[in-house]
Amino acid sequence: MPVTLFTSSRYSDHLTPPGHPERVERFEVMQAVAAEFRTSGGTVLEPRPASRDELARIHGVDYIGLIAETAGRATALDADTFTSPDTFDVARLAAGAAVTAVEHVLAGEGRRACALVRPPGHHAEADRAMGFCFFNNVAIGAAHARSTGLQRVAIVDYDVHHGNGTQWSFYTDPSVLFVSSHQFPYYPGTGSASEVGSGAGTGFTINLPLAAGATDADYELVYVRVAIPALRQFNPELILVSAGFDAYLDDPLGGMRLTASCFGRLTSMIVAVADDCCAGRVVAITEGGYHLQGLAESLRETIDALDAESDDRADAGAALKGRPDEPARRHELASEQERTGHADAAVNADTSRGQATLNVVLPAVSPYWTL
């Protein structure tokens, strides 16, 4: 099996106040999915905690100290980000799962990995905990990959919220391409199409802001037209995925309408790029996802997509190369969706939200990518 899971029962030991959406029950769902995977013959490994040096590639030393000092205590770091006595250790283990999974894939022990963790990470900034996040797991994983000598690492974030912490971690860095699709305007407020990076990193941040109510077809449109071709042109040596499932249609925090299978299709598109660019190397790390059934189904779909052999996808994504004219674009969208089994639904669906996103994103990113 191409994919290995990384998780730990310790992720149940980060506690949040009653009624908080980022609750222990989320991890019980992840554990159940991991148990199914193990039963079906898959490998599930225990991660190690991230070291302070590994955290410090992304976070300030004083900030790491501040989180360390919450050990043994329950504190509120902002209006919705709370520590419990074990939070520091559990958050280090979540960041460590990203590091361990990256090491696993780069060592050639497996082509793909999926870290099932909490707390999530993509809102955590260099010196700030926010949005349920303490350490930026995916950013720490990307920085670790860079530290081993990789020159180009891509991060795709399909959580319903903008991954502000990840964006700012690499905003001036051309070696890390950050692509985020998210509900906009929405928490945390960043992620407009005009945020494209700065300095040497200009062009290496791509935001795909989508209006509330976006569907599978809207997401697939913006991935096929922007995210996937840009990823392919970047030619990454490793792709990381911030795998948040709160764009699921019944999620209590998100306003989107994605089916669970859409997360699998988005992941399959990413895997197809990895197969062509970097020997299939993809590491997914969980982020949000607050509807328990939706979390379970979306996670299963994502793991299945990561576990698919290259042959299963045939020439997936091959049609996306080059610079097609408009009819060809329609054709390529159709073939991508035929391949994923949703041709009729997606081609005939209302994609007005996705089109609106393209209308603002294409002018913003076309100076840097051939789209």
Ligand SMILES: [Zn+2]
């Ligand atoms: Zn989220």
